[in-house]
Amino acid sequence: MLEGNQAALFTARQEGTLPGILGIAWDEVANGRARGRFTVEKAHMAANGFMHAAAVVALVDSACGYGCVASLPEGASGFTTIEIKTNYLGTAKVGETVSCEARLLHGGRMTQVWDAEAINETTGKTVAAFRCTQMVLYPR
Template structure:
């Protein structure tokens, strides 16, 4: 389990990967929670003119994954996602900002369950609610 806010550590680690390419910024990555956001740009859009659902999943899934890493039990070597579920309730336009907050619902020895909500900061409306289950990995 990592102590304190590890947002800067995870921001550095994501460079050159999908969260980094999407411009996701982290305010909090700590034991039991994570908060991040991105400014909606063309790269986040689908060809139909709406924000691509995968952009939202990248944000909320990354928040839960980073939070999981910060919340692993002592001695665990990592995690893998075993289930995700997203309900979409809205969208955002280019120039608006999408933020999320993820929180640990269950932190067991073998699994973690995380909930996250993505919100359009411009309108205040919920864009998506997300839940995932992570399997905790242990050295062999």
């Protein structure tokens, strides 16, 4: 388990990966929670003119994954996602900001369950509700 806010560490680690390419910035990554955001750009959009669902999933899934790493039990070496579920309730336009907050619902020895909500900060409306289950890994 990591102590304190590890946002800067996770921001640096994601450089050159999908969360970094999408411009996701982290406000907080700590035991039991994570908060981040991105400003919608053309790269976040689908060909139909709406924000791509995968851009939202990249945000909320990254928040839950980073929070999971910050919340691993003693002796764990990592995690793998075993289930995700997303309900899309809205969208955002280019120039608007989408933020998310992820929270740990269950932190067991073998699994973690996380909830996250993505919000369009410009309109205040919920973009997506997300839940995932992580399997905690241990060295062999």
